[in-house]
Amino acid sequence: MKLLKRVLLLLLIVIGVAIYFNYPKLNIISGYAAKNMASGVYVAHRSAASINQYDNSAPLIEIASTEVNEQEESASSTVYGLMERTAVYRDGLGTVLVNDDYDPEKLTIRPQRNQPPDTIPYPFGQAAPIDTVLPEVDMDQINKAIAMAFSEPETQKTRTLLILYKGHLIAERYIDGFDKDTPILGWSMTKSVLATYFGILEHQGKLEMDWPAPIPEWKDDERKNITLNHLLRMQSGLAWDEDYTGISDVTRMLFLDSDMTQAQRDKKAIAKPTEIWNYSSGTTNLLSGILRQQFRSHQEYLNFPYSTLIDKIGMYSMIMEADIAGNYVGSSYSWASTRDWARFGQLYLDKGNWNGEQLFDSTWVDYITTPTVNSDGTYGAHFWLNAEGKYPDVPKDLFSCNGFEGQHVFMIPSKDLVVVRTGLAEEPFFDINGVLSNIVKAVP
Structure with a gap:
């Protein structure tokens, strides 16, 4: 019985040390997953399911659980329910991981863009590329x-x-x-x-x-x-x-x-x-x-x-x-x-x-x-x-x-x-x- 108690105590110490040294990493893992998800959905216009299956399936990142809030245009991630991180979308500025410094009312300006249409073929314009056969190309x-x-x-x-x-x-x-x-x-x-x-x-x-x-x-x-x-x-x-x-x-x-x-x-x-x-x-x-x-x-x-x-x-x-x-x-x-x-x-x-x-x-x-x-x-x-x-x-x-x-x-x-x-x-x-x-x- 004494031996069993010692083994259990040692196991608890090992687990405690592992948690102590790895707990801060959870912040990075959940942050990566939330940021990747929010940008993938609201910037790249891809599905959350696709991002979870492929982009967030990398080692360590795959242990994060991520959900999208369509109403708030955000994504939140946790690792085993711990270290929740949230990334929000801002029109023109992409997504950002929020923290105590984040004030959604503070940054209201965005880049002004000028995107006139043209008839110039791609890559020098917005029209369809020229369907050209170049004989020197194999x-x-x-x-x-x-x-x-x-x-x-x-x-x-x-x-x-x-x-x-x-x-x-x-x-x-x-x-x-x-x-x-x-x-x-x-x-x-x-x-x-x-x-x-x-x-x-x-x-x-x-x-x-x-x-x-x-x-x-x-x-x-x-x-x-x-x-x-x-x-x-x-x-x-x-x-x-x-x-x-x-x-x-x-x-x-x-x-x-x-x-x-x-x-x-x-x-x-x-x-x-x-x-x-x-x-x-x-x-x-x-x-x-x-x-x-x-x-x-x-x-x-x-x-x-x-x-x-x-x-x-x-x-x-x-x-x-x-x-x-x-x-x-x-x-x-x-x-x-x-x-x-x-x-x-x-x-x-x-x-x-x-x-x-x-x-x-x-x-x-x-x-x-x-x-x-x-x-x-x-x-x-x-x-x-x-x-x-x-x-x-x-x-x-x-x-x-x-x-x-x-x-x-x-x-x-x-x-x-x-x-x-x-x-x-x-x-x-x-x-x-x-x-x-x-x-x-x-x-x-």
């Missing part, structure tokens, strides 16, 4: 690449694939439940979009990349030497933990913070600028806060991404989500259809020129594709690179926007190609090199 090879991308649905989990060649739509494919109009969460592809606003401001003569970051808290310590360039290249030397497996800087920011521009701002320097390369979602949201500082009013800040880029190139499906404080979550939260993500890639392939208008300098593309020191040739300025041949069978001039779970916009200038792939799995489950190499073989 469509059998293209079809082989597409088949490869969708060949193992249970492991690859590809949802959409689209290919532009010389500004022509030559192929696209969607799984059931998705089509050309379905908004897809870009996750960290949003970082490349956020960076583009700095390229636009530079083109307008309003800032330069070697300017010191305008952070008053840094002016009297070693952080005063950090420039916009250092931030865009993730080489500021600031501390940051980009770990999604537990409680970390990035998970606290995305699922707990009201003002996501503050997390990286408060970090100390652990190295001098350029000494280390450290990928940081906090840095991108800090840049979103710096972007906001460039405008006299919050309304101007909210309008700027749409008036100068998103609506300008016809990405009418795109929504950039904001935090409780009204800052765009540039690290992670933008939604757009596969066709609209491809428009963004085409803009970069054309070096910032859209229907004859230069939105950013052509030299900006040279800037963002110049490898950053200590990144092993894989990173430029908020864009990913193939400069050192990470994808050995693909041209080295490839650059891309990459996001969690295998969201990609690939641009290959030497082949005049834009390839968009979205899904729920990434390498090694999705063979980027294999799919892209087959596409590349199809064009001269």
Whole structure:
């Protein structure tokens, strides 16, 4: 009997320790599930059942129970009845996880959008793409690449694939439940979009990349030497933990913070600028806060991404989500259809020129594709690179926007190609090199 009591006591201690160390994680799990559900339903217009079955079935997230409140346009999640989190939808600003700081009456302004109809064929306008046969394109090879991308649905989990060649739509494919109009969460592809606003401001003569970051808290310590360039290249030397497996800087920011521009701002320097390369979602949201500082009013800040880029190139499906404080979550939260993500890639392939208008300098593309020191040739300025041949069978001039779970916009200038792939799995489950190499073989 004494032995049994000791075993039971030991078991209770083990359970107690497990709960003590894992209970805070439930906050992140239920927060992720609620945010994903609310955005999936109210931004992407998908069914709650589909999101529960696929998007929220990831390890750990699957233990959350999530319900939608259609009347309040919200979603709430718990883990075994604990740690309830709620995300609410706000027109024009997407969804946000609420906390004690959330006041639905406080943030009433939204981005002003301009979406005029036109008769220009896709991708440069809103009309249907031209049904053109390009004799130099080996469509059998293209079809082989597409088949490869969708060949193992249970492991690859590809949802959409689209290919532009010389500004022509030559192929696209969607799984059931998705089509050309379905908004897809870009996750960290949003970082490349956020960076583009700095390229636009530079083109307008309003800032330069070697300017010191305008952070008053840094002016009297070693952080005063950090420039916009250092931030865009993730080489500021600031501390940051980009770990999604537990409680970390990035998970606290995305699922707990009201003002996501503050997390990286408060970090100390652990190295001098350029000494280390450290990928940081906090840095991108800090840049979103710096972007906001460039405008006299919050309304101007909210309008700027749409008036100068998103609506300008016809990405009418795109929504950039904001935090409780009204800052765009540039690290992670933008939604757009596969066709609209491809428009963004085409803009970069054309070096910032859209229907004859230069939105950013052509030299900006040279800037963002110049490898950053200590990144092993894989990173430029908020864009990913193939400069050192990470994808050995693909041209080295490839650059891309990459996001969690295998969201990609690939641009290959030497082949005049834009390839968009979205899904729920990434390498090694999705063979980027294999799919892209087959596409590349199809064009001269």
